[in-house]
Amino acid sequence: MVYFGFPEKPTVFNLTLGITIILYLLVLQFFRNPKVVTPVNDKHVVAPADGKVVVIEETTETEYLKDKRIQVSIFMSPVNVHVNRMPVKGAVEFFKYHAGKYLVAWHPKSSIENERTTLVVKTPSGIPILMRQIAGALARRIKWYVKEGQEFEQGQEFGFIKFGSRVDVFLPLDAKVKVNIGDKTKGGMTVLAELD
Structure with a gap:
């Protein structure tokens, strides 16, 4: 089986895939913009x-x-x-x-x-x-x-x-x-x- 540039190296492929997914999730988490309800008070x-x-x-x-x-x-x-x-x-x-x-x-x-x-x-x-x-x-x-x-x-x-x-x-x-x-x-x- 060929692992997209990592022939016969499933460990390297899985490690690279795991790191890529983690980085992707971190970037998504960073750019989040949750809804905020501000308790408005002029003071x-x-x-x-x-x-x-x-x-x-x-x-x-x-x-x-x-x-x-x-x-x-x-x-x-x-x-x-x-x-x-x-x-x-x-x-x-x-x-x-x-x-x-x-x-x-x-x-x-x-x-x-x-x-x-x-x-x-x-x-x-x-x-x-x-x-x-x-x-x-x-x-x-x-x-x-x-x-x-x-x-x-x-x-x-x-x-x-x-x-x-x-x-x-x-x-x-x-x-x-x-x-x-x-x-x-x-x-x-x-x-x-x-x-x-």
């Missing part, structure tokens, strides 16, 4: 992505807001859903794409050196929330469905990052953070913070 900032909280710190946002903020960063591993969802309802005030490097997504400099997008949404009460999609070492493509002036509902899909990556959210200093380092998040569902 809540929900997680923009599935993943793990890796940073909660006070920092200075230097690109657009140019003030002190609380940064909450969510790392998405290759097995997470990589659809990005709007954490608040509002209008897009600012959007910019930056070409860059492909450092691992959890590297501290990835948020300023990697390929990334910066997006600012102003809530109906006038609070600007800045988000940054950051490509990682494997994630070499960021997709976004955003333009300045566009209105979004809380939980609405606004982008996608392929394979391992990160999303940073910059909150006002008086926001009450509701997650801790190491917590798992569900995009469009987990409450990251409460606004005053």
Whole structure:
């Protein structure tokens, strides 16, 4: 019997077939986009992505807001859903794409050196929330469905990052953070913070 290029080697054929099936299933699993019902609340900032909280710190946002903020960063591993969802309802005030490097997504400099997008949404009460999609070492493509002036509902899909990556959210200093380092998040569902 001939095994498609592996004559008389059924073990090699079966191993190759098994690895191919596993890779195919992993790619299918990665590109999934499950239906999400967001618990809409104008005071809540929900997680923009599935993943793990890796940073909660006070920092200075230097690109657009140019003030002190609380940064909450969510790392998405290759097995997470990589659809990005709007954490608040509002209008897009600012959007910019930056070409860059492909450092691992959890590297501290990835948020300023990697390929990334910066997006600012102003809530109906006038609070600007800045988000940054950051490509990682494997994630070499960021997709976004955003333009300045566009209105979004809380939980609405606004982008996608392929394979391992990160999303940073910059909150006002008086926001009450509701997650801790190491917590798992569900995009469009987990409450990251409460606004005053």
